[in-house]
Amino acid sequence: MLHSLYAHLWSIQDRGLDAFTDDLGRAGLNAVSYAATYHAVRQLMPANPARHIFYSPRSHAYFLPRAHYGRLAPQPSPLLGGCDPVADLGSVLGVRGMRLKAWVIGCHNSDLACAHPDLAVRNALGSPLPHYLCPAQPEVQEYLTVLLSDLAGHGDIHALELESFGYAAGFEHGAHHEMSGLPRDAFHSRLLALCFCPACQVAAAARGIDAAGVSAAIRAELVRWMETPAWQLGDAVPRMGAAAAAFSAAHPEFDTFLQVRRRIVHDLGVRLRETVRAASPSTLLIDLGDGQAAANQDLLEWADGLVTPADPQAVRSAREVLGPSAFIGCGIYPMAPDPMSPERLREAVTACAASGCDGFNYYNHALMQGTTGEDIRRAISALG
Numbered sequence: 001m002l003h004s005l006y007a008h009l010w011s012i013q014d015r016g017l018d019a020f021t022d023d024l025g026r027a028g029l030n031a032v033s034y035a036a037t038y039h040a041v042r043q044l045m046p047a048n049p050a051r052h053i054f055y056s057p058r059s060h061a062y063f064l065p066r067a068h069y070g071r072l073a074p075q076p077s078p079l080l081g082g083c084d085p086v087a088d089l090g091s092v093l094g095v096r097g098m099r100l101k102a103w104v105i106g107c108h109n110s111d112l113a114c115a116h117p118d119l120a121v122r123n124a125l126g127s128p129l130p131h132y133l134c135p136a137q138p139e140v141q142e143y144l145t146v147l148l149s150d151l152a153g154h155g156d157i158h159a160l161e162l163e164s165f166g167y168a169a170g171f172e173h174g175a176h177h178e179m180s181g182l183p184r185d186a187f188h189s190r191l192l193a194l195c196f197c198p199a200c201q202v203a204a205a206a207r208g209i210d211a212a213g214v215s216a217a218i219r220a221e222l223v224r225w226m227e228t229p230a231w232q233l234g235d236a237v238p239r240m241g242a243a244a245a246a247f248s249a250a251h252p253e254f255d256t257f258l259q260v261r262r263r264i265v266h267d268l269g270v271r272l273r274e275t276v277r278a279a280s281p282s283t284l285l286i287d288l289g290d291g292q293a294a295a296n297q298d299l300l301e302w303a304d305g306l307v308t309p310a311d312p313q314a315v316r317s318a319r320e321v322l323g324p325s326a327f328i329g330c331g332i333y334p335m336a337p338d339p340m341s342p343e344r345l346r347e348a349v350t351a352c353a354a355s356g357c358d359g360f361n362y363y364n365h366a367l368m369q370g371t372t373g374e375d376i377r378r379a380i381s382a383l384g
């Protein structure tokens with residue numbers, strides 16, 4: 001059973017690599033999901049011994065890029081200081097019989113999307129999303145492929161855990177003092193994030209879909225929504241599921257367009273897997289659930305497994321669909337927005353393990369409180 005802790009370079013450095021690894025062993029953890037790339041972030045770190053706030057305004061690479069990149073290239077963090085933390089962490093973990101996984105953020109990259117707006121998601125209103133690259137763009141696909149190949153060649157990486165290697169799920173981002181006077185609902189958030197860049201239009205046309213027609217229908221719906229008084233929208237939020245269904249029914253090409261997007265991400269995944277296999281045959285590809293997301297048989301055409309929510313039913317469903325050989329992990333979020341008591345954490349780990357998962361991903365070292373390690377230790381030791 002793999003028990004992996006998400007961790008960032010800065011919190012490992014602040015703790016010290018040896019002390020960090022000692023902490024892992026004490027808690028019963030045997031793997032690290034190391035953030036090899038990460039978007040801009042500001043974190044409150046309750047248990048950090050050196051500082052309580054970390055701020056990075058940039059999307060950075062927290063490994064030393066070695067490959068030849070094109071117009072899109074990872075920007076090494078100044079925290080690297082010329083060192084290769086993937087190699088350092090890998091060797092220290094290896095000595096202790098622990099595993100190193102690389103947690104990789106793909107298309108969510110404000111620096112690259114802002115610097116190259118022609119490669120960013122461009123929605124039905126004609127506006128680019130400045131924090132997100134479009135995965136249908138050939139240059140984006142090339143960047144992601146070289147990125148994974150580069151990382152896979154950095155020593156003994158047990159798995160690459162992929163986040164945001166598909167399309168943006170919604171409009172909200174959580175940066176740039178994001179503001180909207182309209183009540184938030186998942187349907188319109190999603191419509192705002194659907195991409196109609198030239199690459200997406202070409203992909204749709206290749207499958208006989210009138211992308212301009214789909215875009216016009218979405219634009220009309222967004223304009224109608226934006227022109228509706230906000231107080232009326234607020235009243236309607238609970239009924240937005242029905243509104244989404246009605247929109248799909250009125251525009252049959254919409255679902256087909258969504259299928260095209262799923263195929264684009266799937267085909268990209270197949271290419272990524274081939275590339276990683278060539279660089280490091282034993283490295284697994286794990287979907288963190290925000291791309292293709294669902295546990296379906298197609299997933300196994302490009303990934304070796306996925307991380308589901310820590311829900312026994314989700315584990316059983318994934319196992320049923322993916323079969324006995326797929327890796328099925330559970331993401332454990334002991335902290336806000338739904339903090340877990342030690343008892344609830346133990347019960348969740350016990351129930352998911354009994355449902356047949358292969359491991360757990362605990363979130364995350366920088367955000368943990370001083371008591372979280374002990375809570376995790378108790379949960380893991382309860383498995384016997």
Ligand SMILES: [Zn+2]
Nearest residue numbers: 134195197200
């Ligand atoms: Zn696009």
